[in-house]
Amino acid sequence: xxxxxxxxxxxxxxxxxxxxxxxxxxxxxxxxxxxxxxxxxxxxxxxxxxxxxxxxxxxxxxxxxxxxxxxxxxxxxxxxxxxxxxxxxxxxxxxxxxxxxxxxxxxxxxxxxxxxxxxxxxxxxxxxxxxxxxxxxxxxxxxxxxxxx
Numbered sequence: 001x002x003x004x005x006x007x008x009x010x011x012x013x014x015x016x017x018x019x020x021x022x023x024x025x026x027x028x029x030x031x032x033x034x035x036x037x038x039x040x041x042x043x044x045x046x047x048x049x050x051x052x053x054x055x056x057x058x059x060x061x062x063x064x065x066x067x068x069x070x071x072x073x074x075x076x077x078x079x080x081x082x083x084x085x086x087x088x089x090x091x092x093x094x095x096x097x098x099x100x101x102x103x104x105x106x107x108x109x110x111x112x113x114x115x116x117x118x119x120x121x122x123x124x125x126x127x128x129x130x131x132x133x134x135x136x137x138x139x140x141x142x143x144x145x146x147x148x149x
Contacts, residue, residue, distance in 0.1 A: 012041040017040060022062070022078075023101065060077050060080075062076070072092075084138075087108045093138050104120060114134070
């Protein structure tokens with residue numbers, strides 16, 4: 001299997017799909033964040049110019065749950081940029097929120113003391129909650145998604 005970031009076909013780079021499902025729900029615990037189960041090929045210019053990152057910063061994971069519907073649904077794959085670990089500007093991130101690995105919209109609360117983040121679902125059936133920024137580990141920003149139709 002090609003390693004993440006190494007060209008497998010001229011002009012393309014591989015990105016590891018890791019064996020993790022980010023809960024888009026209340027959160028679940030997952031071990032082995034770096035266990036690769038496959039690779040995806042992306043054109044090098046897309047990585048560097050569209051996504052504006054380096055291939056070694058990217059991982060693909062799967063959504064499990066409905067809290068981010070209709071934006072992200074169970075079985076969707078999404079690309080996270082692990083170099084983007086600050087929630088400014090706000091966006092969709094994969095985080096460890098103290099209860100599990102989840103995909104949520106994360107916003108920094110300006111001028112909060114202690115520093116606080118707001119964690120939101122797209123699905124209105126799920127409640128918004130806050131955590132101290134120090135208690136949330138941002139794994140990476142979601143920058144691209146693949147959906148089944």
